[in-house]
Amino acid sequence: MTSSLNTIPEVLLHAAKHHAGRTAIEENGVCTDYQDLPHLVLAVTRSLMALGINKGDRVAIWAPNGRDWIIAALGIHCAGAVMVPINTRMKGGEAADILQRSGARVLFVQPSFLGVDYPALLAPHRPASLEHHVLLGQAWETFLALGAAVSESSAQARAADLQANDLSDLLFTSGTTGKPKGVMSAHGQTIRAFSEYVKVIGLQAGDRYLVINPFFHAFGYKAGWLTCLLAGATILPHPVFDAEAVFQRIAAERISVLPGPPTLYLSMLAHPKLAETDLSSLRIAVTGAATIPPILIERMRRELGFSVVTTAYGLTECGGLATICDPEDAAQTIAATSGRAIPGTEVSIRDPHNRELAAGGAGEICLRGFHVMQGYFEDPKATAEAIDSEGWLHTGDIGVLDAAGNLRITDRLKDMFIVGGFNCYPAEIEAGLIEHPAIAQVAVIGVPDERMGEVGCACVVLRHEQSLDEAGLILWAREHMANYKVPRMVRFYEALPVNASNKVAKNELRAGFV
Known part of the structure; x- marks a missing residue:
């Protein structure tokens, strides 16, 4: 279905054509149809082009999960720019550091959220390299008016110019050195990995996916709303995790896809109104943690009604996805392991001398394949430390592969x-x-x-x-x-x-x- 797609703009246009009439994003009762999405996105692209944003320039987003986040992100992608998401929990100085080191020229920012005034937080630290900040919501129309100077066909041409190996995003992840590092990922590798994810979890057109994981993280962005575009599912953004609110939304909004941490499902199972609440819409759950009791997997299937329950492992440096369990596997396998390598990639357990260990041996988890990052942004030394001469990404996690190739994570080399x-x-x-x-x-x-x-x-x-x-x-x-x-x-x-x-x-x- 999506194997011939090479860039995120191609995914957008494919979805608009094949899923016209379906809802792409639903937020506070407002439904955005797939066929209307490209026009909304290209309006953002046109305004970015009017501001002088060129292919390869960095544009940042500092906002909670929401419809505007997705439209801004896709607008950045169609402009050929590189999206830089910023963690909403960061303070002004932390956000400014990422803006400065990424060289972001434009920032899309939420004016206020949960009582936090983001522009005021940033103001004392704002780097000189940041030329513009665009307030989501209140100043949105003013920003979009800038695009009148650029035709939609020019924006379409910019989007069409992208190639599979062009950078799509720069996700900053911390390392042992104490400074977050920008992970360079390309359009093609992201699409290929998450097309596999769609297949494994069985995501379908018309599924209703409540995206709880934050969009600034690969789980909320790539395994979240981007995955919905690949399958034609409906994205329901959820800005703040609150177990009670999530529980109520499932029944009220007929949620069918609900990935999250094990604590989410435990809180649902402990809910006093579990027996009297209609959770029959639930179909797919994806979770991940070092240790999950097998009884939780069984209870998720039996009491919460999930027909698909799986666990996965990934890190930002491999685009967020490395291994995933087959949902048909036994509860014990899904609970105790993170599954097998996605097609086109390899997992190797290696000793301190970088020699491969046999099945059952504990060592550093190393990954190789199309999904491995292009490197850390403007940091060749850190890149060389992470990816060896044979192309193995050294994750810093300790694990074991069983005879069937399932990965079990046992510890962390780093102190994380x-x-x-x-x-x-x-x-x-x-x-x-x-x-x-x-x-x-x-x-x-x-x-x-x-x-x-x-x-x-x-x-x-x-x-x-x-x-x-x-x-x-x-x-x-x-x-x-x-x-x-x-x-x-x-x-x-x-x-x-x-x-x-x-x-x-x-x-x-x-x-x-x-």
């Missing part, structure tokens, strides 16, 4: 921990906390938490004659960094334990929490 679905990188958080005037040294570790899975704990050594308590540091951190990065616990030490190389022995710090 996951808070409520968000990857947290200690080096990045430590770089932020060390700016506190009372802190001499800090190490951040992930510790177990019953509700969130893991939370961050800051292990702190204070400067001489300085005082600081747990509540004070957490309050300071909330003002300076995205909420998911803020440590939930603080422990104070006279000195941090170190190993023979004089590096902080985080395993000793973690041992105190087991």
Whole structure:
């Protein structure tokens, strides 16, 4: 169906032609038909062209999930520009850093969301390289009026000029160095990977997909709304995760596709009105985590009525998708593994000397194939560290392949921990906390938490004659960094334990929490 499509604009035009009369996006009762989508998108493209945006220029989006986000993103793609999504939880300085390092010339930004004034947050840090910011909603018509100077046929020609290997997006992901790095992905590799995803999960035209995962993340963007365009499904954006609101929307809006973290399904199963609520529309669930009890998979099938339940594994550096379980697999396989490599790609488990291990051996998960990123933006050193001379992407995750080729993730080489679905990188958080005037040294570790899975704990050594308590540091951190990065616990030490190389022995710090 979509194998001949090479670019996201081609996917858009194909969907408009083949799914005319179906709803592409439904938000607050407003339905946007597939056949009307190209005209709306090209209006954005025309205005970007009027602002002088050329092929390869970077254009950023800083906004919650919504209809405007999708139309702006597709407008950027059709202009041949590279989309740079920004995490809505970031503070002004964090967003400015990504804008500056990506060289973004235009920013689409939500004026306010959940009481946060995004333009005001950015104003003190705004980089000189950012030429324009466009307020979604209130100033949208003013922006679109700029496009009157550019014909729709010119915008169509710009979109048609794109090739499969042209960059589509730059998703910033943190690494062990503490600074987020821009992952360069191309149109063709994204379409090929998520066409496979559509096949495996059985997504169909007319399915109603509630996209809870944030659009700034590959799960919400590529496995979310872009996947809907590939299949002709209806996108229902969900801006803030709230288990109760999601539960109510399923019945009211006849949701059939509901990917999310295991906590989403656990909260649904525990809902007091589960037995009396009509969840019969539900069909497809996709989840992922290091450990999922098999009973959860069985209960999702039996009590929530999902006929398709699967788990997947991916990271931004491979476009968000590397392996996926066959929904026909046993509950034990779906719960305990992340499935097999998608067609056209390989998974290899390798030892510290980069030698392949036999089935059953634990080592670093390495990936190779069409889906691997083109590299980190303007960072050849980090790219060379991540992708070896044979083309293997070293993920930093530890795993095991079974005899059938199913991948089981067992640990992380890097110190990363996951808070409520968000990857947290200690080096990045430590770089932020060390700016506190009372802190001499800090190490951040992930510790177990019953509700969130893991939370961050800051292990702190204070400067001489300085005082600081747990509540004070957490309050300071909330003002300076995205909420998911803020440590939930603080422990104070006279000195941090170190190993023979004089590096902080985080395993000793973690041992105190087991």
